[in-house]
Amino acid sequence: xxxDTERTESLLAAFDALNAGGAVAAEDAGSPEALFAVGxxxxxxxxxxxxxxxxxxxxxxLPTLAAPWIELGLLEMQAGRDLRAKxxxxxxGALDPFNVRARNSLALVEEIGTYSExxxxxxxVRYKPGVDEVxxxxxxxxxxAIYADVCGPEMFDHEPSVPTVIEVMPDHAxxxxxxxxxxxxxxxxxxxxxxxxxxAPRSGPGNKAGPYDWARTVRHEYIHTVTLSRTRNRIPHWFxxxxxxxxxxLPRRAEWWTLxxxxxxxxxxxxxxxxxxRFVRPIKxxxxxxxxxxxxxxxxxxxxxxxxxxxxxxxxxxxEGLSEQVAxxxxxxxxxxxxxEDFKAWAHGELVDVGMMLGEGVPKLGELIPDPESxxxxxxxxxxxxxxxxxxxxxxxxxxxxxxxxxxxxxxMVPVLERYVDACPVDPMPRRMLARLALEGQLxxxxxxxxxxxxxxxxxxxxxxxxxxxxxxxxxxxxxxRYAKLGRMDEAWAKAMRxxxxxxxxxxxxxxxxxxxxxxxxxxxxEHELQALAVLEPDREIHTRRLEAIRAKMAG
Numbered sequence: 001x002x003x004d005t006e007r008t009e010s011l012l013a014a015f016d017a018l019n020a021g022g023a024v025a026a027e028d029a030g031s032p033e034a035l036f037a038v039g040x041x042x043x044x045x046x047x048x049x050x051x052x053x054x055x056x057x058x059x060x061x062l063p064t065l066a067a068p069w070i071e072l073g074l075l076e077m078q079a080g081r082d083l084r085a086k087x088x089x090x091x092x093g094a095l096d097p098f099n100v101r102a103r104n105s106l107a108l109v110e111e112i113g114t115y116s117e118x119x120x121x122x123x124x125v126r127y128k129p130g131v132d133e134v135x136x137x138x139x140x141x142x143x144x145a146i147y148a149d150v151c152g153p154e155m156f157d158h159e160p161s162v163p164t165v166i167e168v169m170p171d172h173a174x175x176x177x178x179x180x181x182x183x184x185x186x187x188x189x190x191x192x193x194x195x196x197x198x199x200a201p202r203s204g205p206g207n208k209a210g211p212y213d214w215a216r217t218v219r220h221e222y223i224h225t226v227t228l229s230r231t232r233n234r235i236p237h238w239f240x241x242x243x244x245x246x247x248x249x250l251p252r253r254a255e256w257w258t259l260x261x262x263x264x265x266x267x268x269x270x271x272x273x274x275x276x277x278r279f280v281r282p283i284k285x286x287x288x289x290x291x292x293x294x295x296x297x298x299x300x301x302x303x304x305x306x307x308x309x310x311x312x313x314x315x316x317x318x319x320e321g322l323s324e325q326v327a328x329x330x331x332x333x334x335x336x337x338x339x340x341e342d343f344k345a346w347a348h349g350e351l352v353d354v355g356m357m358l359g360e361g362v363p364k365l366g367e368l369i370p371d372p373e374s375x376x377x378x379x380x381x382x383x384x385x386x387x388x389x390x391x392x393x394x395x396x397x398x399x400x401x402x403x404x405x406x407x408x409x410x411x412x413m414v415p416v417l418e419r420y421v422d423a424c425p426v427d428p429m430p431r432r433m434l435a436r437l438a439l440e441g442q443l444x445x446x447x448x449x450x451x452x453x454x455x456x457x458x459x460x461x462x463x464x465x466x467x468x469x470x471x472x473x474x475x476x477x478x479x480x481x482r483y484a485k486l487g488r489m490d491e492a493w494a495k496a497m498r499x500x501x502x503x504x505x506x507x508x509x510x511x512x513x514x515x516x517x518x519x520x521x522x523x524x525x526x527e528h529e530l531q532a533l534a535v536l537e538p539d540r541e542i543h544t545r546r547l548e549a550i551r552a553k554m555a556g
Contacts, residue, residue, distance in 0.1 A: 003047065003234070003321050032061035036068050043071060046193055046233035048079040059091075074105060074181055078192040080165050082109050101181030108177045112167070118165070122147045127169060132200055134532045135214070135504045136168055142501075145220045155247060156399055157312060158230040160194065162170050164222065166198045175199040189217045191224040194231060202505035211374035211503040216248055218376050223247040231318045233380040237276040239318075243311065246303070253468050256293035257426045261356040263290055264347060270294055272324070272336040283332055289468035297350075302344050306332055312427030355391035355424030365392040372396065377404070391423040398430065409433035411442040435461035439478075455482050466498070473499035473509050480516055489520040514546075523554045 015034040039054030052075060059068040069092035076085035076511040089106035092099065115126045116133070119139040127136040143166065151159045154309055169175035176185035178197040188209035189198035196218060199209040223244040235243075263269045269289060270278055278291040302310055308332055328336050351357035357543035358364065368383045368390075369375045380397045387393060398420055401413045409417070414437065437443055438458035441451065459482050466475035476499035484493035496513040501508045514529035530547040537543060 003050075005050075009494040012038065019358055025508050029346065032058035032065060032068060034493045035061060036065075036071070038069050039068065043078075045080070046228065048075055048233075048465045051075055054077075057462055063097060066092050066099065066102075069095065070099055070102045074101060076347070077105055077178070078195070080192070080195040082112060085109050086113075103373075104177045105181045106181065108174060111174075113231070115167075118145055119126045121295065122159075122163050124163050124165045125168065126165060128170045130170075130328060131505070131535060132170055132279055134535050138500075138504065139168075141165065141220075142215050143218070146215070146222055150219065150223055150247060154308070156223065156230065156243070157224055160225055160229040162194055164194045165226050166218065167195065169197055169199050172199055172208040173206065185527060186216050187328060187386045189214075189221050190211055190230070193228050194426070196225060200505070201502070202228075202313055211471055211473065211506065213502045214504070215501050216250065216470065227315060230312075230314045231259075234318045234321060235315060235320070235525070236324055237279050238291065238295045239299075239311075239314070241279060241292055242299035244293055245296035246299040250469055252293070252296070252426070252427050254426055256289070256296075258349075259286060259290050260297060260347070261351050263294070264344070264351060264357070269344065269347075272340050273433065297347065298339075298343055301346050304333075305342075305346070356426070358390075361385065362390065365390075365396070368393065369396065377401070388419075389423050391420070393429075394420040394423050395402045409437055411437060413437075414443060428468065431461040431464050433466065452486065457484055458482060469502075471502065471503045473506070476502065477509065477512055480512060484516060484519055489516075492516050493520050493522070504532075505536060510536065522548055 011480065012034050016031070019031045023451045035058035039051045039058055042054060052072060055068045055075065056070040056402050057259060059065065059072065069088050073089035073092055074084050076082070076088055086106065086109045089109065091101050092102040093106055096102065102404050111128075114129075116129050116136070117222075118125045118127075118136055118140055120143065123140060125136050125139050125143070127133060143252050150156055163273045167178065171177055172185075175188070175197055176183050178187055179190045181194070188201070189196065198214060198218060198221075198392075200207065201212045201214045207358040221244070224240055227243050262268075262539045275291055275295060278287040282288045282291075299311065313331045314327050317330060318324075322330075325336055327332065328339060332339060334342070348357065353360045365372070368387070369379065375396070377397070377400050380393060380400060384390065384393050384397065394416065395508060397416050398413070402409065405413065413433065417434050420427070420430045421434070436489035438454045438461065441454050443454050443457055444496075459479060461476050462479050464481070466479060469475050476495045479501065483489070483495060483551035493516055496516040499509050500513050510529050510533050514526045514533070517523075517525035517529060527547065527550045530543055530550060533540075533543040534547060
């Protein structure tokens with residue numbers, strides 16, 4: 001987006017002249033319409049200071065008009081200037097008491113004024129007093145670690161000029177109003193620049209998000225804060241989302257690989273003119289997800305080909321107001337169209353490498369098995385003898401063996417499962433089966449050294465699954481238990497903390513963390529978990545008794 005203040009002012013003056021039927025001084029012009037339109041457009045582009053100026057000028061033109069005050073109040077909430085937001089929304093409410101967004105937002109900003117705060121060098125955490133203090137009290141060290149990584153020279157090499165406010169909203173409606181003014185929204189966290197709001201990661205009445213990895217989620221949103229700051233909020237939509245997903249530093253999920261492979265095969269990858277639009281105006285139900293996945297993929301390609309500095313150089317040109325076309329031609333020395341075509345050629349190789357597409361000269365599954373419904377295991381084995389690493393054939397082989405075993409994996413399936421892992425390393429299906437078999441002791445004798453081997457093999461596959469899990473602590477808890485059995489207590493504790501990160505309000509997860517802390521001999525950590533349990537379940541006296549016992553032991 002190009003920002004030309006002089007041209008804007010010239011057009012506004014021309015509008016005023018036309019509106020008045022001749023040339024007039026700006027202060028004498030009557031209609032606020034053009035000023036309001038400019039202010040609203042700048043607000044949507046997150047040019048908060050400039051937008052506020054135009055909206056205030058519009059309000060001054062016609063003080064009885066509610067619209068500029070409503071937009072100004074919502075803008076100030078997005079910018080994190082809550083006192084100014086409250087003032088504007090009160091004026092809006094007096095002029096239009098029936099505007100739902102203004103009424104919702106005013107009620108929320110007044111409630112936020114009662115929240116407690118915790119501060120560190122780079123963050124302010126706001127939360128509603130009560131049970132949310134359990135999470136809020138654990139956030140600052142994690143946030144500072146995120147800051148050190150994200151703002152460092154290996155990533156985005158930029159520090160926002162003011163501390164970032166993290167607001168833990170107690171329920172979905174409050175979170176949604178914080179972002180949109182309405183009580184429904186499709187996500188669990190969002191950044192508006194200097195403010196990141198998140199719904200508390202728990203289940204229960206009023207909460208839609210349920211448990212989720214809040215640290216990974218906030219890291220994603222904080223990258224938005226950093227890239228918006230570096231670009232003066234002038235970064236293309238797809239690019240800030242791509243940077244945020246790439247900056248999570250985690251493996252791509254299987255469903256994203258599937259979606260990307262399908263888009264590549266059908267020629268429906270989004271071009272450079274389309275990808276940003278699909279975030280806000282999807283046509284198919286999968287469009288927004290594809291935009292996230294493809295944006296991350298394109299960012300990965302850009303870093304691999306041009307280096308980690310290239311996206312940062314683009315951001316600096318966006319901050320100057322240059323278009324994507326001009327910025328790419330200067331930094332990458334190719335047009336956006338050429339970048340997209342080169343990306344597609346690279347993407348094909350990526351899909352082949354992970355078994356989501358077949359390499360050159362490899363026959364398609366339909367050529368080897370004309371009728372998959374009636375194929376026998378013998379037919380598949382014969383084809384595999386000629387094409388031993390064929391991912392689609394191996395997938396069919398797994399399905400046939402699973403069918404013959406009544407739908408449950410068996411030890412006899414291990415060879416084909418491991419071959420399929422090698423052929424399609426991004427598919428979690430064989431990993432789940434192998435982890436289950438290992439945990440059941442079906443990969444060998446469960447006693448002695450073989451038992452340890454089973455644990456080690458289970459851990460390998462559980463780690464794969466846990467690295468891609470956002471909403472359940474189950475894999476992390478299973479890993480914590482297995483590491484503890486092997487006496488690897490530091491790793492057991494790390495996984496207990498990973499589980500707690502996903503489900504900080506779940507008592508069972510806290511119980512497991514306390515147990516691992518005791519096994520590790522860390523009484524202070526166990527005390528912390530028991531303190532949290534006493535807040536989460538105040539009617540259970542056992543937490544108080546255990547806490548007293550721990551403190552007595554700590555006192556010697």
